[in-house]
Amino acid sequence: MRRARTSDVPGIRALVEPLVQERILLGKDMVVFYEAVQEFRVAEDADGRLIGCGALHVMWEDLAEVRTLAVDREWLGHGVGHALLDRLEADARELGLSRLFCLTFEVPFFTRHGFEDMGTETVDPSVYAELVRSPDEGVAEFLDLARVKPNTLGNTRMVKRLV
Numbered sequence: 001m002r003r004a005r006t007s008d009v010p011g012i013r014a015l016v017e018p019l020v021q022e023r024i025l026l027g028k029d030m031v032v033f034y035e036a037v038q039e040f041r042v043a044e045d046a047d048g049r050l051i052g053c054g055a056l057h058v059m060w061e062d063l064a065e066v067r068t069l070a071v072d073r074e075w076l077g078h079g080v081g082h083a084l085l086d087r088l089e090a091d092a093r094e095l096g097l098s099r100l101f102c103l104t105f106e107v108p109f110f111t112r113h114g115f116e117d118m119g120t121e122t123v124d125p126s127v128y129a130e131l132v133r134s135p136d137e138g139v140a141e142f143l144d145l146a147r148v149k150p151n152t153l154g155n156t157r158m159v160k161r162l163v
């Protein structure tokens with residue numbers, strides 16, 4: 001497990017692409033991955049092949065989103081996903097964050113990690129007014145804005161409080 005390098009971006013894209021085709025993850029252009037490379041952690045096998053990735057995207061003083069968490073099909077069920085999520089959580093704590101958001105179909109996996117369905121939970125109106133100015137799709141998903149509903153269909157908005 002290590003921080004991503006720019007040379008990992010094609011590998012991250014290759015991990016994510018089949019999941020985009022299955023409409024599990026949202027597709028992103030290469031430039032977006034390069035811009036976000038500092039948010040990524042990657043997992044590699046003994047031969048240095050990329051087998052998993054995940055990113056932490058800060059949204060507000062206390063809040064970040066876990067995004068683009070993906071594990072190579074051949075490695076599913078070997079603890080790679082949990083290890084990546086643990087690492088992202090540790091990064092979140094280091095940054096001083098206290099809430100982690102995710103939008104996912106993998107509810108049991110995130111529940112095992114202490115995430116809960118957000119239900120109708122929202123944020124303070126003054127914070128809402130600031131967040132709503134963001135052009136980021138993840139922020140819009142957190143706020144459950146109508147324009148991103150087609151992306152969120154069937155997904156669960158989940159949150160974990162870091163103590």
Ligand SMILES: CC(=O)SCCNC(=O)CCNC(=O)[C@H](O)C(C)(C)COP(=O)(O)OP(=O)(O)OC[C@H]1O[C@@H](n2cnc3c(N)ncnc32)[C@H](O)[C@@H]1OP(=O)(O)O
Binds near residue numbers: 069070072078080103
């Ligand atoms: C915020 C977002 O990015 S949302 C999108 C989340 N990503 C996706 O939906 C993409 C498609 N899914 C995936 O890539 C994967 O299924 C992931 C990332 C969700 C999970 O990755 P995996 O590496 O298979 O997870 P991991 O092996 O750690 O855990 C899966 C199960 O294997 C079991 N397991 C088997 N071996 C182990 C082990 N050595 N250590 C821990 N768990 C293990 C666990 O019981 C676990 O069960 P749980 O999910 O109910 O807790």
